[in-house]
Amino acid sequence: MSSCIDTSELKQIIMQIVASxxxxxxxxxxxxxxxxxxxxYGRYVGSILKRLPSSTTLPWHRVINARGVISFPIGSEAHIKQLSLLFKEGVDSENGKISMRIYGWSI
DNA sequence: CCTGTGACCGGTA
DNA sequence: ATACCGGCCACAG
Structure with a gap:
């Protein structure tokens, strides 16, 4: 079956949420x-972020997986880049596990 | 149209 | 605590 939703609209909502x-x-x-x-639609969120141009201003690095770790292989360029961006923002992490979650945060 | 592929997730062993 | 499994769903080939 093809998609049963308006993907272009969902894409915009996702970008809006991530931006906030x-x-x-x-x-x-x-x-x-x-x-x-x-x-x-978690997988879809990932696929959207994957397509972002390198020049994007969207804070894609603030999105990690449900296990509290970066979803890139340790040592990969993308992983290093995301970790440094988070570290630069003062995100607290121990052994790669991000502890400052967004739970309780409202739109 | 059918199949394989993910920047995913929750439950189970 | 870690490892595996099945479900998830748009998308590319």
Whole structure:
């Protein structure tokens, strides 16, 4: 079956939610999807962020997975880049586990 | 149209 | 605590 939703609209909502994540805090892919009103679309959130141009101003680095870690292989360029961006914002992490979550944060 | 692929997630062993 | 599994769903080939 083809998509049963308006993907272009969902894409914009996702970008809006990600853009509104406060500096120094993070959200999971599933959390972003749920905040959009589309629970279960975590994978889609990832696919959207993947296509972002390198020149984007969207804080994509504030989105991690539900296990509290960066969803890139440790040591990969993307992982190093995301970690440094988060570290620069003062995100607290121990052994790669991000502790400053976004739970309780409202739109 | 059918199949494989993810920057995912929650439950189970 | 870690490892695996099945479900998830748009998208590319």
């Amino acid at each position: 994540i406060p500096q120094g805090k993070v959200a999971s892919y599933g959390q972003v999807a749920k905040l959009c009103g589309y629970s279960g």
